Amino acid sequence: MTDGALGPTRAVLDELGASDFERPVAAGGLDLGLTAGVLVSEELGRAARGNSYRADATAADLGGPAGAALAGFEALPAGSGVVATPRAGGWRLTGTVTVDDVSAGTLLVAARTDGEPVLVAVERKAPGCTTESGCWPPVARFDAASVGAADVLGPLDDSPAGPLGRARLRQAAYLLGIADGAHRAAVEYTGFRRQFGTRLRDLPAVSFPLARALVALRATRALVYRGAWSVDSEPDAVGTAPVMALAMAAETARDVVRWSMQSCGVRAMTAELGLHRYFRLAAAESVRFGDPAALWRTVGADRVRSARHAAAGLEVPVAAAVRPWEISRL
């Protein structure tokens, strides 16, 4: 499931030319917008595959190299998984974070310096950098790993329609796909599995949680698609849409996969139905881009700020979302 740049879905995406979908025409791409990237991500999740699209799409937005892995994004929007401290001619990285592919040659690490997030490119085999694939999800350790000044790709742009916002929406779509895939599996299985002389799905105790899951899926889909559409069509009005979509998708994935497992009984814990893959993915992917609770706090802070401005009769620029590290300054 750690299908990074070299994972088994890579060949399929390459055959489709997926790397051209979002790329601007001027750069030789199809300029289909984030909406296309969201659909690719969703389908990867629905198929219960690792995400071989995420890192390259994010790297392309941030000016990073292709074929890299992402690390440390779970420390966003709050927290400090990897801290960068200055040294002569560069920086030292310290911290232990989640990485999405231990086989990639380069890691794109979300680090903090002076509280501000920056993106740093680190060679996986650089001194002080080790990876651990025996745990799930895998981990990268930085023990005073030295990087040069040129390896700092720049601030991690957290503007609403910026690279991080786009990455959040792709991840939200991936989580939506994970949840939907599990739900489809459960709906199908409970439609032919019989107990008490009837199909499982004909028992309200089984069908109602699946129906509630459908509601959660539709609501999440609404936020994800709306967010992608906003980035593509009305970038000045994006606001906290990517953060909301990611937070909701993370919680939906956790909940819907759990409800789907429950409705299918013990077989869900075996390889028979394939639900175990969604279950494992949901745990890792729902926090890969930050704790949902922290994401919701970001949204809440922005909403309170808007209400406060409205109460004072002030106009609030829609795009001026509160950055997480600014909440305490409100």
Added chain:
Amino acid sequence: MRFGFTEDQKRFRAEVRTALRSVEVRAAAAEATGADGVEPDARPLYRLLGKLGLLAVHWPVEFGGQGRPPTDAAIVAEELVRAGVPDTFHVNTIQIVGQFLLMAGSHEQKRRYLPALARGESFASVLYTEPDAASDLGALRAVAEPDGDGYRITGTKVFSLKTRFVDLGLCAARTTPGAGKYQGISLFLVDMGAPGVTVSLIPGVGDEHFHRVDLDAVPVPGGNLLGPRDEGWPLLNEALAIERTGLDYHLKAERWLQAALDALIDGDPGSAHDDRLEQIGRWHGTLTADHVLAWEVLTGLASDRIDQVATAVAKYHSSELAQGIAAWAVGVPGPEQRANRSGAAVTLDSAYREAPGLTLSAGTSEVMLQIMAAAFDSIGQEEQLTWTSPPIHSSTGCAGHCVRAWPASPPGRSCTAHR
């Protein structure tokens, strides 16, 4: 799919908003807003809105509208609530009965009734629910017996809202008793001032109270039969779906969350309210999704597409959300705000008492879940998955079938305008 509004729609919204911000409308809206269990007569406000031409902008001009797109009507509905207009009359009269009349009525019926509804000079309510026929609307007992060129309706309808103020009732009754649970039902437009109609009050926990309507051989002209005789059930199902856009519940949720934020900011202007931010963020995100769900249904209806699953999802999501916000927000105003009877405190107290009805009216949450669950068979047929064990489909039910099996009329708005 488009998630934003067009420039024309934005311009129209701005015009409506300006009209609703007049001193006259604001004063009338304040007068029409209930509190502490007292329900004022909101008709003067609606007569004013009717004069402004805002009540039924999407109806044809010949029936009192402006011939605008149905989506513009939804924009007006949003702006009405945001301007503090109590919306029960609008939902019952325009969005439900008027819309149903527009959909299923004869030209003569539309000509006779719609213009007065659009002017805010006449009001309507649905009369579906009976003491023993709520979610199970197929159990209704009211009978319409032929009488010359018309009918005489006898039965009891309950739990409607605003009924003591309305002139017209959309009533479901059996024209062929014994034909079957879902057969032999017809729909009638009943003059609420006709002899034999008795309206009494059933006090409830909310500011808007319920009504009981006793119909004792009430004369109804044959021309007031709505749709074909004995064919009321399919019409009812369409009407129920139209009620379930979720927009009205969404607007309540939005208004109540705003009131809670007002109370928070007013109560402690200097605080960042850290302890509330996660929940506020979650409400705001869920509201944003809810708006999209409602507009998916609305744009479908504007194109004459009624998706029973989408309406059930929208109704369930919006009503559960509004109820959840109300239950949370009632604890937000502090003692000082409650003692001073601040606007937010009064609104949120009223919201808390109204909220239990939201997941009952227009189809209970349980009925909405059943509609979705019954549609799983259709979904399964569309998108087969590969299994290690072969799927066995013992049923080929569909969304339409499930609605027939679950008529979904609760003790609420769809049956009696309980909102």
